[in-house]
Amino acid sequence: MSSEGDAKTTVRNISTDDKLIMTQEQSAKKGFCSVRYGLALILLICNFSIYTQQLSLSIAITTMVNQTTLQGQPNASLDTQDDWNATQDEVQAKAPTYDWNPEIQGIILSSFSYGSFVAPIPVGYVAGVLGAKYVVGAGLFFTSVLSLLIPVSADAGVAALIVVRVIQGITQDMVLTSQYSLWVRWAPPVERSQLINIATSGTMLGSFIVLLVGGFICQAIGWPYVFYIFGGIGCVCCLLWFSLAYDDPENHPFISADEKRYIVCSLAQEDNLPGWSLPIKAMIKSLPLWAILVSYFCQYWTINTILSYTPTYLNSVLQFSVRDSGILSSLPFIATGIGIMLSGFLADFLLSRRILRLVTIRKLLTCIGIVSSCALLMALHWIRFNRSATVIFLILCIFLAGIPQAGSIVNIIDIAPRYASFLKGIIQLFVAIDGVIAPTVAGILINQDSVLGWRNIFLIASAINIVGLIFYLIFGQAHEQDWAKK
Structure with a gap:
């Protein structure tokens, strides 16, 4: 009799524990106020920052050169042309301009992609082995500092500006490539798509914002401030990233026990630990x-x-x-x-x-x-x-x-x-x-x-x-x- 009673008690306890675990998992799943969604939001901001820095030169270069012509615009009236020339005179009075012909401009703009042919693969390999926190953070920090240095490098000459843009392209590849290794440890399979896509959407948001306001910044206060503003935003993002981002939920100091258990259990069947080979x-x-x-x-x-x-x-x-x-x-x-x-x-x-x-x-x-x-x-x-x-x-x-x-x-x-x-x-x-x-x-x-x-x-x-x-x-x-x- 006692054994049957003990068995019933045990079954009842197991059932209660299972219900408790299921309740905890459901609470961990609910809402967007969780650490993993916070990480996706931080990455969204980081991606936003690097894309504003990437496209800043494309916006600013029209006011960085001292001769800008409006070709291929059949609907441009004489009044519009005069207004544009007047605007150009005002902009040139606020910031230096350079004698760059279209060929030089094309080389400068394309130099950002030079490092993309060699950097992503080794960066992805290192991030997979050593973790993404410091690789992403270092890339974000260096690209932000280099963005602040673009006005100075432009004054130093075309070669200096090209070197800065090449290095900046490499550092941004560090951010774009390395962040994928985070989701291997942070994203439950049933949330993987939305977490990755929330973070990725920051690239498009950054492109949208810089195209929308970059021209106004150049005309209002001068082209160098496009780089100062978006470079400064990147530096602030670095502080946010290093303070709140961690390579895995086990080492995160603020994550709840329920959310940690939910993430770890959901990934338990996946063999996701990288190796050197x-x-x-x-x-x-x-x-x-x-x-x-x-x-x-x-x-x-x-x-x-x-x-x-x-x-x-x-x-x-x-x-x-x-x-x-x-x-x-x-x-x-x-x-x-x-x-x-x-x-x-x-x-x-x-x-x-x-x-x-x-x-x-x-x-x-x-x-x-x-x-x-x-x-x-x-x-x-x-x-x-x-x-x-x-x-x-x-x-x-x-x-x-x-x-x-x-x-x-x-x-x-x-x-x-x-x-x-x-x-x-x-x-x-x-x-x-x-x-x-x-x-x-x-x-x-x-x-x-x-x-x-x-x-x-x-x-x-x-x-x-x-x-x-x-x-x-x-x-x-x-x-x-x-x-x-x-």
């Missing part, structure tokens, strides 16, 4: 990995083309003024950020409710984003005579292009969490190649034919995207690969 041969032979890389390359071909040539398209084809085209050019960035965040919430909702398998979610979101954005992109040429419709289609296109961020883009953490940071470095290399090839091809097509060239740009970008989508749908997977396990 890399299965390079297995990676090269892995078709699921190649599916992600090809999909990434094809998607960023379109994104780089649209984001690089939106001001030119609005100005030369739709006949918007310089000021209006600058404001409208910022809208696709915020649209992409919204698309990225919404797709992350949708992916994790479908996974947490067990509505679809993870691999189905990744492929479905990738397919929806690419097919719909390509349809709108191809339609741009035939609706170009309606400016309002064209702007709406352009914004919707880039909004939908952000949806695959919760599909193939975050898929590397699914197939190889142990090497996520290193693989992100490889992806950054593909993005750098995209950044060189896609705008160059677009420029050649526009130079050949100013009207049909745009049609060919849209058709080529759509075709490349569809090819990448087909490859990903065939070979993409979402389970951890054998070569990624210990």
